[in-house]
Amino acid sequence: MxxxxxxxxxxxxxxxxxxxxxxxxxxxxxxxxxxxxxxxxxxxxxxxxxxxxxxxxxxxxxxxxxxxxxxxxxxxxxxxxxxxxxxxxxxxxxxxxxxxxxxxxxxxxxxxxxxxxxxxxxxxxxxxxxxxxxxxxxxxxxxxxxxxxxxxxxxxxxxxxxxxxxxxxxxxxxxxxxxxxxxxxxxxxxxxxxxxxxxxxxxxxxxxxxxxxxxxxxxxxxxxxxxxxxxxxxxxxxxxxxxxxxxxxxxxxxxxxxxxxxxxxxxxxxxxxxxxxxxxxxxxxxxxxxxxxxxxxxxxxxxxxxxxxxxxxxxxxxxxxxxxxxxxxxxxxxxxxxxxxxxxxxxxxxxxxxxxxxxxxxxxxxxxxxxxxxxxxxVRAADGYITLQGRRSDLIISGGFNIYPREIEELLLEQPGVREATVVGNPDPVRGEVPVAYLVVDSATFDETAVNARLRTQLASFKQPRAFVRVDAIPRTALGKVQKHLLPRFTAGS
Structure with a gap:
C-alpha cells in the first residue's frame, strides 16, 4: 500500500x-x-x-x-x-x-x-x-x-x-x-x-x-x-x-x-x-x-x-x-x-x-x-538478543544527538593560539556522553573565553566542548594517528 x-x-x-x-x-x-x-x-x-x-x-x-x-x-x-x-x-x-x-x-x-x-x-x-x-x-x-x-x-x-x-x-x-x-x-x-x-x-x-x-x-x-x-x-x-x-x-x-x-x-x-x-x-x-x-x-x-x-x-x-x-x-x-x-x-x-x-x-x-x-x-547472544558495544568510528552520542569529533576539531584548529586539537566523549550521568577537547596551545595568544564564544556562534549547543584540557602534546602513532586512549583522564573539576 x-x-x-x-x-x-x-x-x-x-x-x-x-x-x-x-x-x-x-x-x-x-x-x-x-x-x-x-x-x-x-x-x-x-x-x-x-x-x-x-x-x-x-x-x-x-x-x-x-x-x-x-x-x-x-x-x-x-x-x-x-x-x-x-x-x-x-x-x-x-x-x-x-x-x-x-x-x-x-x-x-x-x-x-x-x-x-x-x-x-x-x-x-x-x-x-x-x-x-x-x-x-x-x-x-x-x-x-x-x-x-x-x-x-x-x-x-x-x-x-x-x-x-x-x-x-x-x-x-x-x-x-x-x-x-x-x-x-x-x-x-x-x-x-x-x-x-x-x-x-x-x-x-x-x-x-x-x-x-x-x-x-x-x-x-x-x-x-x-x-x-x-x-x-x-x-x-x-x-x-x-x-x-x-x-x-x-x-x-x-x-x-x-x-x-x-x-x-x-x-x-x-x-x-x-x-x-x-x-x-x-x-x-x-x-x-x-x-x-x-x-x-x-x-x-x-x-x-x-x-x-x-x-x-x-x-x-x-x-x-x-x-x-x-x-x-x-x-x-x-x-x-x-x-x-x-x-x-x-x-x-x-x-x-x-x-x-x-x-x-x-x-x-x-x-x-x-x-x-x-x-x-x-555481539549477538545465543538466543538472538543483540548488544551494541560502541562505534567503529569515534562517534559521541550526547542526549540522543550524534557528535563527530572531527567537525569540532577542525573549527578549534581555526582559532588563534590552538596548535593541535582532539575531541573525545566523556561519560556524563544525564546525557550519556559530552565532548571534551584536548588542546596544545600557545599560551600567549590562546584566549579560552573568546574561543568558547566563537564556538557558540558556529556549533549547536550539544556540540560545545564541556571542557578544554591543555596538554603538552597529543599522543600519536608513527603515522600521525591520534591515540585517544593515551590521553590523560578528564574528571570534572580537574
Whole structure:
C-alpha cells in the first residue's frame, strides 16, 4: 500500500476524530482533527505548487515542533517533494553545509529563527505561508508517487565530520511505520505524548508515522522540558511515550507515588537514539512499574532491532531484529562471526535508505552486496538478543544527538593560539556522553573565553566542548594517528 493510501485511513477514514493537541508556551492549547490536517495539507500543497515546486524538488524546514510541520510533511508526501528537516540547534557552519549540499528551493522557518539561515538562502516564513494557504481551496492536490519515490533527505555526519544526506524513500517510511505500529500494538485508542523533535527520525519516522497509521491521539509539545513533564503526564495521561535516555534519567526525579500513577497508565515507554544504561532501565521499572522497550535505529535505516513488546525486554541490549530487517554480525572481511563474538552490525531490508545524496563513493563504501554496514559494533547472544558495544568510528552520542569529533576539531584548529586539537566523549550521568577537547596551545595568544564564544556562534549547543584540557602534546602513532586512549583522564573539576 502506498504511503498516502496508508495515511488516508486516518486523514479520510477518521476525518472527524480528534487527532492532535498542541502545547504552546504562554498560549491557548490548539486542537485538530485528522480531517483538519487533510484540508490544511491540501491547501499548503496547492500553494507550494503555485510557487513552482514539482515532484523531486527539495524543500527544507528549520522549525521547532508545531502543527505546521505536520502540514509540510503531508503536503510533501502528496506532491512527491523531498523534504529536508534541519536540526533547530544547528548554527552557521552546519546550516551552510546542509543547505548548500541539498540546494533546496527554500527553507521554511519562523521569524525568531530566520536570522540563523545563511545569507542568500530563500526563506519562507511559516506563519505567512500558512496564512496564504488558508485562502485556497481544500480539495486534494497530489502527484502520482510510488514506494520508491524519495521523500526526505536527512543529514547524518560521517566519521570524517562531513555531513551526508541519507535519501529516504516512501517505502522506507512505510515499512518502518507498519512494523512498529503492528509490533508495538498501537490502536486508535492510544494517547501518545510527543516531545521528541520532528526534525529527527525518532520523532518523525516513528512517532509521526505511527500516529497517522494507527489513528491514535497525540499531544505535541514544542520540546521536552523536564520541569513540565510531570504536569504533562498527569494532565494528558498518555499510554505511550517515546524518549531518549536523558529524558528517562530526568523522569527518575519524580516522587514515587506520582511515578507509580503515571506508570500505571503507560503501556509503552520506548527509548532510543543513544544507549540506555541498564541501571536506568532497572530504576525506571522499580519507580514506574513500567519496563522500557529499548530499540536501535539509524538515520540511514530507520529502525533495525528492538526488544519485544511481548517477551523479555533485556536491560543493556537492543533486542532482536525487527520483522522486516535482516541482521548480520560480521568481521572485517565481511564474514559472519559466531554468536558471542564481537563484529560490525550489517542490515538489509526495505527500511534501508537509497544511498547518500550526491555521494557515490560514500554510498559504495557503506554497502556490500546489498547489505548496509552500520559502523556499529555489536555481539549477538545465543538466543538472538543483540548488544551494541560502541562505534567503529569515534562517534559521541550526547542526549540522543550524534557528535563527530572531527567537525569540532577542525573549527578549534581555526582559532588563534590552538596548535593541535582532539575531541573525545566523556561519560556524563544525564546525557550519556559530552565532548571534551584536548588542546596544545600557545599560551600567549590562546584566549579560552573568546574561543568558547566563537564556538557558540558556529556549533549547536550539544556540540560545545564541556571542557578544554591543555596538554603538552597529543599522543600519536608513527603515522600521525591520534591515540585517544593515551590521553590523560578528564574528571570534572580537574
Amino acid at each position: 502506498l504511503l498516502l493510501q496508508r495515511f488516508d485511513q486516518s486523514l479520510l477514514g477518521r476525518a472527524e476524530k480528534p487527532a492532535l493537541e498542541f502545547e504552546r508556551p504562554g498560549a491557548p492549547r490548539l486542537t485538530f482533527t485528522f480531517g483538519d490536517f487533510e484540508a490544511r495539507s491540501n491547501r499548503l500543497a496547492a500553494l507550494l505548487r503555485q510557487r513552482g515546486l514539482q515532484r523531486g524538488d527539495r524543500l527544507a524546514f528549520f522549525l521547532q515542533n508545531r502543527p505546521e510541520v505536520v502540514d509540510l510533511w503531508l503536503a510533501g508526501v502528496k506532491l512527491g517533494l523531498v523534504l529536508v528537516p534541519v536540526n533547530v540547534l544547528y548554527r552557521e557552519r552546519e546550516l551552510k553545509h546542509i543547505l548548500t549540499d541539498s540546494a533546496p528551493t527554500a527553507v521554511v522557518t519562523s521569524q525568531d529563527m530566520a536570522a540563523f539561515i545563511p545569507v542568500g538562502t530563500e526563506i519562507w516564513d511559516v506563519d505567512a505561508l500558512t496564512a496564504e494557504a488558508a485562502a485556497l481551496p481544500a480539495e486534494r492536490v497530489a502527484e502520482h508517487c510510488d514506494l520508491d519515490t524519495p521523500l526526505s533527505l536527512i543529514y547524518t555526519s560521517g566519521t570524517t565530520g562531513a555531513s551526508k544526506g541519507a535519501v529516504l524513500t516512501q517505502r522506507n517510511f512505510a515499512s518502518n511505520g507498519e512494523t512498529l505500529a503492528r509490533d508495538w500494538k498501537f490502536t486508535s485508542e492510544d494517547r501518545y505524548l510527543a516531545t521528541l523533535p520532528l526534525f529527527h527520525v525518532h520523532g518523525l519516522a516513528n512517532g509521526l508515522h505511527i500516529w497517522l497509521f494507527s489513528g491514535c491521539h497525540m499531544r505535541l509539545t514544542e520540546r521536552f522540558e523536564h520541569a513540565k513533564a510531570a504536569e504533562w503526564f498527569e494532565d494528558y495521561r498518555p499510554t505511550v511515550f517515546f524518549g531518549v535516555p536523558a529524558m528517562y534519567i530526568r523522569l527518575l526525579e519524580l516522587p514515587p507515588p506520582q511515578a507509580r500513577a503515571i506508570g500505571s497508565r503507560l503501556r509503552l515507554a520506548v527509548s532510543g537514539s543513544a544507549p540506555l544504561p541498564a541501571e536506568v532501565h532497572e530504576k525506571f521499572r522499580q519507580l514506574y512499574g513500567s519496563v522500557i522497550l529499548e530499540r536501535y535505529g539509524m538515520t540511514e535505516t530507520l529502525m533495525n532491532i528492538g526488544n519485544p513488546y511481548d517477551g523479555e525486554r533485556r536491560p543493556g541490549t537492543v533486542g532482536l531484529p525487527l520483522a522486516h530487517v535482516a541482521v548480520r554480525i560480521c568481521d572485517e572481511a565481511g564474514k559472519d562471526v559466531a554468536d558471542g563474538t564481537t563484529g560490525e552490525v550489517w542490515v538489509k531490508g526495505p527500511n534501508v535508505c537509497a544511498g547518500y545524496w550526491r555521494r557515490p563513493e560514500a554510498t559504495a563504501a557503506a554497502w556490500c552486496d546489498g547489505w548496509f554496514r552500520t559502523g556499529d559494533i555489536g
